[in-house]
Amino acid sequence: MYWNKKAETLKPRELIKLQGKRLRQVTKYVYRNSGFYKKKFRELGLKPDDIRGVEDLGKLPFTRKSDLRDNYPYGLFCTGLENIVRVHASSGTTGKPTVVGYTGNDIGLWTEVMARSIMATGSTRKDVLHVAYGYGLFTGGLGLHYGGERVGCTVIPASGGNTARQLLLMQDLGSTVLACTPSYAVYLAEYAEREDVDPREDLRLRVGIFGAEPWSEPMRRRVEDALDLKAYDIYGLSEIVGPGVAQECEEQCGAHIWSDHFLPEVIDPETGEQLGEGEEGELVLTTLTKEGIPLLRYRTGDRTILEYDKCACGRTHPRMIKVRGRTDDMLIIRGVNVFPSQIEHVLLKIPEVGSHYILVVEKRGPLDVLTVRVEVTQDSISDRVRDLMKLEERIKSSISHALGVNVSVELVEPFTLERSRGKAVRLADLRNEGGKKKK
Amino acid sequence: MIKQLSVFLENEPGRLVKVTRILEDAGIDIRALTVAETADFGILRLIVNDPGKAHRILKENSVAVALDSVLGVEVEDKPGGLRAIAEILAEGEVNIEYVYAFVTRSHEKAFVVLRVDDRERAVKVLGSSSIRLVGQDEVSNI
Numbered sequence: 001m002y003w004n005k006k007a008e009t010l011k012p013r014e015l016i017k018l019q020g021k022r023l024r025q026v027t028k029y030v031y032r033n034s035g036f037y038k039k040k041f042r043e044l045g046l047k048p049d050d051i052r053g054v055e056d057l058g059k060l061p062f063t064r065k066s067d068l069r070d071n072y073p074y075g076l077f078c079t080g081l082e083n084i085v086r087v088h089a090s091s092g093t094t095g096k097p098t099v100v101g102y103t104g105n106d107i108g109l110w111t112e113v114m115a116r117s118i119m120a121t122g123s124t125r126k127d128v129l130h131v132a133y134g135y136g137l138f139t140g141g142l143g144l145h146y147g148g149e150r151v152g153c154t155v156i157p158a159s160g161g162n163t164a165r166q167l168l169l170m171q172d173l174g175s176t177v178l179a180c181t182p183s184y185a186v187y188l189a190e191y192a193e194r195e196d197v198d199p200r201e202d203l204r205l206r207v208g209i210f211g212a213e214p215w216s217e218p219m220r221r222r223v224e225d226a227l228d229l230k231a232y233d234i235y236g237l238s239e240i241v242g243p244g245v246a247q248e249c250e251e252q253c254g255a256h257i258w259s260d261h262f263l264p265e266v267i268d269p270e271t272g273e274q275l276g277e278g279e280e281g282e283l284v285l286t287t288l289t290k291e292g293i294p295l296l297r298y299r300t301g302d303r304t305i306l307e308y309d310k311c312a313c314g315r316t317h318p319r320m321i322k323v324r325g326r327t328d329d330m331l332i333i334r335g336v337n338v339f340p341s342q343i344e345h346v347l348l349k350i351p352e353v354g355s356h357y358i359l360v361v362e363k364r365g366p367l368d369v370l371t372v373r374v375e376v377t378q379d380s381i382s383d384r385v386r387d388l389m390k391l392e393e394r395i396k397s398s399i400s401h402a403l404g405v406n407v408s409v410e411l412v413e414p415f416t417l418e419r420s421r422g423k424a425v426r427l428a429d430l431r432n433e434g435g436k437k438k439k
Numbered sequence: 440m441i442k443q444l445s446v447f448l449e450n451e452p453g454r455l456v457k458v459t460r461i462l463e464d465a466g467i468d469i470r471a472l473t474v475a476e477t478a479d480f481g482i483l484r485l486i487v488n489d490p491g492k493a494h495r496i497l498k499e500n501s502v503a504v505a506l507d508s509v510l511g512v513e514v515e516d517k518p519g520g521l522r523a524i525a526e527i528l529a530e531g532e533v534n535i536e537y538v539y540a541f542v543t544r545s546h547e548k549a550f551v552v553l554r555v556d557d558r559e560r561a562v563k564v565l566g567s568s569s570i571r572l573v574g575q576d577e578v579s580n581i
Contacts, residue, residue, distance in 0.1 A: 194499075194501065376447055376503050377503070378498065378503055378504070378505075380503070381445055381446075381447050381482075381503045381504060381505040382445060382482075382505060383443060383445035383482060383484055383505065383507050383509075383554065384475075384482070384536065384554075385475045385476070385477060385481075385482050388447070388477075388480065388482070389477060410479045410480075411447070411479065411480055412449050412480075413447060413448070413449050413454070413502070413503055414501050414502075414503050415501040416449070
């Protein structure tokens with residue numbers, strides 16, 4: 001199902017041509033309208049005319065999250081506030097929020113890519129779209145909302161929180177598409193089970209559009225099974241536009257980056273060098289059509305692999321293979337690089353453990369110790385301590401086989417780890433806090 | 440055969456309070472209990488008057504709990520009572536994994552709860568002795 005078949009299935013050669021044209025335009029636009037980029041160009045001895053096509057992308061300077069923060073709030077805007085119709089801000093897990101602004105055209109382009117994204121999951125105007133992303137400064141809620149309305153879905157702007165009411169609404173209004181973070185989807189499923197709501201009988205969900213945090217394949221299978229739907233990954237970040245930068249299609253083989261608007265590349269995060277197809281590195285995005293706050297070569301911090309071969313769905317836009325985690329989420333445990341999502345991948349394949357876990361990193365003497373705290377399920381309980389110790393052992397050895405790092409495992413009671421209603425917090429790094437034990 | 444609840448408890452203050460309060464509020468009477476613990480967690484094993492109800496209530500309150508059957512036998516509440524059972528099982532080559540016991544108010548007897556590696560065999564060897572097996576009804580009606 002396409003929203004904009006022409007744009008979504010553009011022949012690769014034409015796509016590159018279009019990207020080149022738009023890259024030239026945006027380069028000139030930021031040079032003319034942004035003191036920040038003008039200065040950067042001068043420092044590099046770069047002229048807008050040096051950029052002739054996508055092959056020159058690597059000549060452009062990077063933009064980092066810190067640039068947005070240093071120029072807080074409006075410093076990177078390329079147009080006056082009289083042309084800005086909306087502002088969003090990302091919470092910023094560290095420090096000040098990042099503020100982004102949209103012109104009317106930006107809202108239009110965002111709505112366009114969201115409409116493409118929603119239809120890529122096989123959802124249409126006949127669907128009832130339940131948006132449980134937060135509405136407000138966070139881009140999740142309004143992004144899905146505008147896209148859903150454009151497609152013609154019946155949009156339920158449920159926003160976050162009040163799970164009892166969310167469940168009631170989904171039952172009574174017959175929601176068929178659920179949009180939220182994957183961790184909230186897991187929470188909803190657990191909540192439904194406790195309230196004796198059977199998704200197979202009482203809910204009509206068939207599609208889940210889940211994003212705003214990395215999630216693994218085993219997590220996908222669990223959510224699909226628990227809510228009886230097909231789960232699709234949506235990718236985005238407010239600096240670029242919000243959700244709808246990339247979206248998985250019905251083939252479920254990586255999210256198509258809408259590259260006529262957002263030009264992707266993968267780089268080595270250490271050296272900044274561009275990497276080839278199939279190589280894993282940091283995703284870097286250039287907005288080709290934005291007016292409010294266009295960004296050149298924005299370092300997303302997300303690690304991925306890009307694949308350019310044609311997808312069975314017919315779309316020609318490159319696919320990003322599931323985000324493995326953020327470069328700044330990477331833990332180094334006794335010299336081994338560990339991504340929390342890799343641990344999730346191993347953990348959730350073990351049926352006796354619940355879907356909630358927290359990773360705690362502590363310093364014990366000179367050593368970093370990684371503890372995986374995971375909830376037991378009703379089915380994993382036995383009257384014998386031995387059985388549970390065996391389960392702990394199994395988790396430990398599965399992780400150590402897959403990741404090459406030893407971890408400790410602590411089983412905890414069901415529903416005792418904190419549930420997130422928005423983005424999940426799965427990591428407690430206590431290495432700089434004197435190693436005190438934290439729940 | 441008597442019913443035993445096994446409850447997963449983290450090794451933290453307040454965990455036992457939570458579980459016992461749920462049972463108290465549901466009017467469940469605890470007949471016997473024992474805790475097996477490791478560094479991080481414990482298994483609380485409970486014999487109660489109404490195991491079905493207790494199991495349901497605990498589950499509804501999101502407590503991780505399992506309901507199993509264990510052997511219950513009656514012994515004389517006097518020195519050597521437990522030894523007699525242990526001896527019969529040992530002779531029958533049945534291994535005891537854990538055992539606990541409780542005395543009752545109205546009885547001259549004590550009840551012993553046994554988890555063994557081979558329950559069928561245990562029932563057989565105890566059955567052919569003078570030891571009397573106890574059912575859940577008797578425990579419920581103490």
